Amino acid sequence: MPVVTIKLAGTLTREQKKKVAEEVTATLERHAGKPASYTYIAFEELPDENWAIAGKLLDEE
Amino acid sequence: MPVVTIKLAGTLTREQKKKVAEEVTATLERHAGKPASYTYIAFEELPDENWAIAGKLLDEE
Amino acid sequence: MPVVTIKLAGTLTREQKKKVAEEVTATLERHAGKPASYTYIAFEELPDENWAIAGKLLDEE
Amino acid sequence: MPVVTIKLAGTLTREQKKKVAEEVTATLERHAGKPASYTYIAFEELPDENWAIAGKLLDEE
Amino acid sequence: MPVVTIKLAGTLTREQKKKVAEEVTATLERHAGKPASYTYIAFEELPDENWAIAGKLLDEE
Amino acid sequence: MPVVTIKLAGTLTREQKKKVAEEVTATLERHAGKPASYTYIAFEELPDENWAIAGKLLDEE
Numbered sequence: 001m002p003v004v005t006i007k008l009a010g011t012l013t014r015e016q017k018k019k020v021a022e023e024v025t026a027t028l029e030r031h032a033g034k035p036a037s038y039t040y041i042a043f044e045e046l047p048d049e050n051w052a053i054a055g056k057l058l059d060e061e
Numbered sequence: 062m063p064v065v066t067i068k069l070a071g072t073l074t075r076e077q078k079k080k081v082a083e084e085v086t087a088t089l090e091r092h093a094g095k096p097a098s099y100t101y102i103a104f105e106e107l108p109d110e111n112w113a114i115a116g117k118l119l120d121e122e
Numbered sequence: 123m124p125v126v127t128i129k130l131a132g133t134l135t136r137e138q139k140k141k142v143a144e145e146v147t148a149t150l151e152r153h154a155g156k157p158a159s160y161t162y163i164a165f166e167e168l169p170d171e172n173w174a175i176a177g178k179l180l181d182e183e
Numbered sequence: 184m185p186v187v188t189i190k191l192a193g194t195l196t197r198e199q200k201k202k203v204a205e206e207v208t209a210t211l212e213r214h215a216g217k218p219a220s221y222t223y224i225a226f227e228e229l230p231d232e233n234w235a236i237a238g239k240l241l242d243e244e
Numbered sequence: 245m246p247v248v249t250i251k252l253a254g255t256l257t258r259e260q261k262k263k264v265a266e267e268v269t270a271t272l273e274r275h276a277g278k279p280a281s282y283t284y285i286a287f288e289e290l291p292d293e294n295w296a297i298a299g300k301l302l303d304e305e
Numbered sequence: 306m307p308v309v310t311i312k313l314a315g316t317l318t319r320e321q322k323k324k325v326a327e328e329v330t331a332t333l334e335r336h337a338g339k340p341a342s343y344t345y346i347a348f349e350e351l352p353d354e355n356w357a358i359a360g361k362l363l364d365e366e
Binding site: 299 | 327346
């Protein structure tokens with residue numbers, strides 16, 4: 001039942017998402033005892049213009 | 062004041078969203094006593110490549 | 123794979139959550155073709171002091 | 184460490200996001216004592232068709 | 245219709261939330277043209293143990 | 306800038322969160338090229354009564 005949301009700037013390739021999903025799911029199984037079959041992962045990719053750190057949009061930096 | 066977020070793989074048609082929004086709002090009014098006028102619903106549609114279950118991207122299954 | 127998050131002010135009774143969960147899951151199956159077994163619902167209950175509408179905390183209204 | 188998510192209907196211009204990010208970050212520094220360098224802001228822009236109030240999609244209103 | 249979620253480590257006082265809610269709502273009205281009456285803000289306060297930066301829980305730092 | 310939210314039923318021990326945070330941060334650095342110092346992780350622990358799968362609250366199962 002863990003639902004993991006990974007929100008990030010820019011995009012990942014399909015291969016990167018695949019690797020990240022595999023490892024995060026394995027981590028939750030190994031250390032938190034959550035069966036892999038219950039783990040959902042959602043990748044939310046936002047353009048740099050839609051993120052700010054320290055009050056500045058990422059694309060200004 | 063309920064804010065309902067429905068995150069799903071793929072897309073829904075406008076008609077599907079309309080039906081879902083009507084019913085979910087009515088459900089919250091009927092069973093949780095939340096006036097319809099305060100209920101916000103947001104549909105977040107993500108491509109299959111951005112979802113994983115059991116460590117596999119949906120588009121691998 | 124729908125993940126539904128229902129964020130609200132105050133608390134619901136267990137019975138209210140049960141009814142809401144049943145109906146929202148059924149709605150997504152009926153109108154959006156999502157098998158019930160894939161639907162996750164999370165209730166996030168926040169105190170009135172942690173919500174604002176129109177710039178005022180709910181507990182000031 | 185505040186993570187601020189601003190989910191809205193329609194889109195903002197880059198200039199609007201810049202202004203909002205600056206002010207929200209300053210507000211959290213001034214009133215909540217959160218150093219600007221730790222504040223992340225994400226703008227999530229959804230089409231009107233993906234939002235409902237009072238059980239009606241925004242684009243029906 | 246903006247829904248603003250402010251997720252942070254630790255807690256804010258009621259007075260801090262009130263000030264933050266007022267200003268964030270005013271910012272969205274002034275710069276993004278969103279009427280105050282449609283703006284919802286939710287404060288999600290998590291203990292330091294439930295946040296990590298750079299792979300370390302906040303309470304280890 | 307990745308913000309990872311891990312929402313789950315029940316609670317994790319501090320030690321479990323520490324391990325999960327370390328590994329998820331390392332995974333994002335290794336496979337997605339995200340510097341550890343930018344990765345935020347938030348653990349959201351909800352009681353079983355606040356989660357449903359397949360229309361049933363977890364505590365009914």
